[in-house]
Amino acid sequence: MKRIVQEILILTASFLIPVSVYPNEIFAIKAGRLIDGKSSDMKSDVIIVVQGNKITALGKAIDIPENAIIIDLSDKTVLPGFIDAHTHIMIDGIKVGDDQYMNSTPYRTIRAVASVRKALWNGFTAMRDMGSCGTMYADADVRNAINEGLIPGPRLWVSTRGLSTTGHFMPFGYTWELELPKGCQIVDGPEMCLKAVREQLAHGADWIKIFADWGEVSFTEGELSVIVGEAHRLGRKVAAHATTREGTEAALKARVDSLEHGWGLNDELLEEAKRQGVYWCPTLLYLEPKPPQKPNKVLEDFFVTLYKTLNRAYRGGVKIALGTDSGSSGWSTNQAREFEFLVTKAGFSPMDAIKAGTSVPAELMGQSDKIGRLAPGMLADIVAVQGNPLQDITALQQVIFVMKDGEIFRHEGTPFIGGATCTPFNR
Secondary structure, three states, X not given: OHHHHHHHHHHHHOOOOOOOOOOOOEEEEEEEEEOOOOOOOOEEEEEEEEEOOEEEEEEOOOOOOOOOEEEEEEEEEEEEOEEEEEEOOOOOOOOHHHHHHHOOHHHHXXXXXXXXXXXXXXXXXXXXXXXXXXXXXXXXXXXXXXXXXXXXXXXXXXXXXXXXXXXXXXXOOOOOOOOOOOOOEEOOOHHHHHHHHHHHHHOOOOEEEEEOEOOOEOOOHHHHHHHHHHHHHOOOEEEEEEOOHHHHHHHHHOOOOEEEEOOOOOHHHHHHHHHHOOEEEOOXXXXXXXXXXXXXXXXXXXXXXXXXXXHHHHHHOOEEOOOOOEOOOOOOOOOOHHHHHHHHOOOOOHHHHHHHOOHHHHHHOOXXXXXXXXXXXXXXXXXXXXXXXXXXXXXXXXXXXXXXXOEEEEEOOOEOHHHOEOOOOOO
């Protein structure tokens, strides 16, 4: 199966890769407005020099190299490439069970190629993928294909299969006579947990994902301790799907590194998360596109509570990383809407919302010395938008320029290979 997936990726590569029309050149980007992802102020009239795949200089009084290609974004806002800390590239708005029963892993891999390209096109130059949803280690194959330059897409950190226990993961409601495949790896007891962590890491997992709950707590304290302990011993972090108070408490007790969804958080658990330095990915985009057809008091109360809790977490200093759960909600929705929800519904300042989608997830993934902010020595992951997102956060949904690793993947202008665009620049 792995060979089939790799062959599919190679076959699709020749017509999917946007390429810079100026490979291995020096670029000088003239930024009218610059948000660097780390500081709290916006700078004006800044020049960014990019050589190879890194930013080599940034500032107002910068000598532009004679042979540099000028990219004039003097009427635009330039930012670090966006980072989504919770996605599922192997699904596209289809329930895990339905998807894996209807569609083959090769088909879902082809579809993932299109999904990661959409994400990059919208300015997301890095993503943490939170589960392959029944496709085994195909997410690692997609990551490898991106890294090898076979297909365009964000930098990916993947968690492959995810871990849950018997009776605590889909599908539900089928006859016991059917042995249906699960959308994650089922483990019971410390020995299975230990082996599964090692197995997933051996097959390319960057993170370990656990389902701390699914309606009720999934693991025993001993099982969680083994999973988190072994992952940490081997230098990897653990993300916990946690939607109940009990599951969240169990995950924090086990010392996970991030809480996904976090709908069961209360003030006491927020304080514990802050004390431990645990990150929260609230995945608002997954919730918001599905308004009820008629008034639903329970759902309305849920949203009120969630956004009040998120606001308290933000003001209380809990680390909030932008995570959309894209894939679960489909890839046709622009992930950058998550910035909008953080501002308009959770009360974030526009600048702090931008940090939640740049420097904060970079820290979560241990990549803050490479991505998430614009500074000399950082990788050249750069986006630009038409308006001023500090005045209108929805401007982040109107990306017009994308550079990743020093290569231009989007710039409004003359079309070229793969449907991407690039304007011929004057030296």
